[in-house]
Structure formats: structure tokens, C-alpha cells
Amino acid sequence: MLDFVQKFITKVIGDLFMKKKHVKLGLYGPPNGGKTTLANRVCQDWLGQDMGTVSPIPHETREIQVKEQINIKSGKKELSFNLVDTPGIATKIDYEDFVKKGMKTKDAKKRAKEATKGVIDAIKWLDDMDVVLVVLDATKDPYTQVNITIIGNLVARDIPVLIVANKVDLRKADVKKIEAAFPQYDVLGVSAKFGKNIDKLYEALFVLAG
Amino acid sequence: MKKKTSKGSKMALTLQFVPYNEIEDLSSLGRIKKLLKMAKENKIVLLEGRLKKEEEAELIKTTMEEIDDEFKGIELGVIYPGKGDGDLMKKLKANLANVLLGDRVGLTIIGPASIVKEIKKDPDKIQLLMKTEPRRR
Numbered sequence: 143m144l145d146f147v148q149k150f151i152t153k154v155i156g157d158l159f160m161k162k163k164h165v166k167l168g169l170y171g172p173p174n175g176g177k178t179t180l181a182n183r184v185c186q187d188w189l190g191q192d193m194g195t196v197s198p199i200p201h202e203t204r205e206i207q208v209k210e211q212i213n214i215k216s217g218k219k220e221l222s223f224n225l226v227d228t229p230g231i232a233t234k235i236d237y238e239d240f241v242k243k244g245m246k247t248k249d250a251k252k253r254a255k256e257a258t259k260g261v262i263d264a265i266k267w268l269d270d271m272d273v274v275l276v277v278l279d280a281t282k283d284p285y286t287q288v289n290i291t292i293i294g295n296l297v298a299r300d301i302p303v304l305i306v307a308n309k310v311d312l313r314k315a316d317v318k319k320i321e322a323a324f325p326q327y328d329v330l331g332v333s334a335k336f337g338k339n340i341d342k343l344y345e346a347l348f349v350l351a352g
Numbered sequence: 353m354k355k356k357t358s359k360g361s362k363m364a365l366t367l368q369f370v371p372y373n374e375i376e377d378l379s380s381l382g383r384i385k386k387l388l389k390m391a392k393e394n395k396i397v398l399l400e401g402r403l404k405k406e407e408e409a410e411l412i413k414t415t416m417e418e419i420d421d422e423f424k425g426i427e428l429g430v431i432y433p434g435k436g437d438g439d440l441m442k443k444l445k446a447n448l449a450n451v452l453l454g455d456r457v458g459l460t461i462i463g464p465a466s467i468v469k470e471i472k473k474d475p476d477k478i479q480l481l482m483k484t485e486p487r488r489r
Contacts, residue, residue: 233415233427233465234415234425234426234427234465235416235419235425236424236425236465237421258417259416261412262416265410265412266413268409285472287408287429291408291412291428294408295408295409298404298405
């Protein structure tokens with residue numbers, strides 16, 4: 143009973159004074175969906191700096207990256223969060239795929255080793271997230287088991303999810319296909335590279351983290 | 353197991369069926385180890401039913417730990433009724449089956465990435481795209 147009263151008072155006071163919220167916001171998804179491009183867009187918009195490097199070769203992000211204390215504002219609302227950019231989750235990693243992209247065998251093997259560790263870390267960090275954006279490449283088939291497993295695990299942990307259909311600037315992008323694959327979730331089409339619909343994404347974050 | 357015949361051009365694949373009762377009493381780790389062991393033996397595993405979502409994530413984690421120059425990982429696909437479009441009666445039946453049978457409903461396919469290139473799926477259809485051997489002249 144005391145706990146309930148305490149929570150109620152905190153909420154009322156928080157609402158009255160537009161309480162500044164602080165959450166851990168994770169970016170999850172398969173490799174090359176554009177998680178780091180989106181992270182860079184957010185960091186550029188609110189901190190004036192990039193978060194990580196991007197590459198057309200999969201598994202460029204092989205370690206968890208955290209940018210702390212990002213404050214976004216919309217009217218009187220303010221949201222403070224730690225942004226967590228995670229390595230792309232995959233069920234297979236073959237160093238020969240990197241060799242085919244022009245890497246030397248030694249470097250490719252090192253990249254593959256680091257990438258496997260990155261996937262493990264990304265899954266371990268799932269428990270620490272308050273809100274997650276699942277970033278999917280809108281030009282690719284969304285109905286993969288990796289996507290379903292990621293979303294299923296977030297739901298199992300009661301973590302609010304928004305599916306971000308990235309790369310809508312590309313002609314092959316099909317947001318409707320992603321909506322059809324995950325009809326029970328909100329899907330927002332964006333172009334992290336060119337900033338399309340990023341304002342809508344910020345608005346959605348207030349709702350998700352609210 | 354994928355075997356070359358004496359003529360060298362034909363390949364044989366082993367599809368290993370695993371009834372749900374073979375994993376039912378195992379711990380999550382035990383289930384994962386059993387399924388992954390079969391995949392590492394180059395068998396395509398057909399598991400009756402499905403793993404829990406947390407077990408799927410754990411399967412991916414364990415797969416990553418086992419990847420080396422020989423083992424490249426797995427392809428994973430799960431199909432089960434009740435998630436697709438359909439009339440109300442079909443959905444009710446599917447939901448009832450889910451309630452009664454739990455994780456026994458559906459089919460899980462796990463294939464070694466060295467053999468299975470991709471598993472494409474709709475809610476109730478699954479396609480295995482196999483890796484082809486390079487042609488010899």
C-alpha cells in the first residue's frame with residue numbers, strides 16, 4: 143500500500159513538473175540494417191558528434207557502444223537516455239564472406255571472431271534495456287527467424303519495442319511488408335542516412351519511454 | 353550427413369527428426385547442446401514443436417561460441433500455426449492447439465550454415481535454400 147502511494151505521488155509530481163525521464167535505449171537488429179547509421183543520426187542531432195563507424199561489410203560494429211546522457215526535447219517534454227548500439231545479431235558468421243568482400247584472410251578471421259563475441263554480448267545486454275528500437279533494412283525480407291527471435295525475446299522481457307524500417311530512401315524499400323510481417327507492433331519507416339521521418343522517431347520515443 | 357557418392361556429383365543429406373518428447377525433459381542448455389550437436393554433424397534437424405524464445409536466443413549465443421574455421425553457424429526456421437491470417441475459426445483452433453499442446457505445436461528446422469544457405473518462410477510454409485557445390489570441368 144505504501145509502495146503504491148509512493149509511486150502515485152512520484153507520478154503526479156513527475157507529470158506536474160514534466161519530469162525528465164532517463165532510460166536505456168537499445169538499437170537491435172540483424173547486421174547491416176543501419177543501427178549505427180541511426181545512432182550517428184541521433185548523436186549528430188543532439189550531441190553534434192558521431193557514435194561509430196559504418197561500413198557496407200557486415201559486422202562493422204562488433205562491440206557494444208554506449209553514448210550516455212542524450213537529451214531530446216519536444217515542446218515541454220524532455221527525455222534523457224543512454225543510447226546503446228549493439229552488434230548485429232546473426233546465426234552464422236563465415237570469415238570467407240569477409241574475404242569475398244576483399245579482406246585478407248587473417249583480418250577476416252579476426253573480424254569473424256570479434257563478430258561472434260559481439261553477437262553474444264548483444265544478447266546478454268537484452269536484459270538491461272528499457273526500450274528497444276529494432277532496426278530492419280526495409281529492402282530485405284523481414285520474415286527471418288533472427289528478427290522474430292529478437293522481437294520475441296523483447297516481448298518475453300516486457301521491453302517496449304518499436305520496429306524501425308530503415309533505408310526508405312531506397313527504391314526497393316517496402317515498409318508495408320514489414321508491417322505485414324509484424325502486425326502487432328508499431329512500424330516506422332525512416333531513412334537514418336538522410337534523416338527522413340527522424341522527427342517522428344523522436345516523437346515515438348516519448349510515447350515508448352512514457 | 354552430407355556425403356559425396358562415388359560419382360562425385362550427387363550429395364546425400366541427412367534429415368534428423370527429433371520428436372518433442374526427446375527434449376521435453378531436458379534443461380534448456382541440454383536441449384540446445386543436443387540440437388547443436390546434430391547440426392555440427394551436418395544433419396538438418398527437424399524438431400517437432402519449438403523452443404522457447406529465450407532458448408532460441410540461447411541457441412544463437414551457444415552457436416556463436418562454437419563457431420570456428422569448420423563450423424560456420426546455423427540457419428534456423430520455426431513455423432507454427434496461429435500467427436497467420438485466416439478466418440476466426442481457424443485462429444480459434446490454432447489458439448486452442450497452442451493452449452493444449454504448448455511448445456509441441458509447430459516445427460523447428462536447424463541446418464548447418466555450411467549446407468543450408470537460407471531458410472525462407474511464410475507463416476505456414478518453409479523453403480530451404482541449399483548451398484550448391486562448385487561445378488568441376
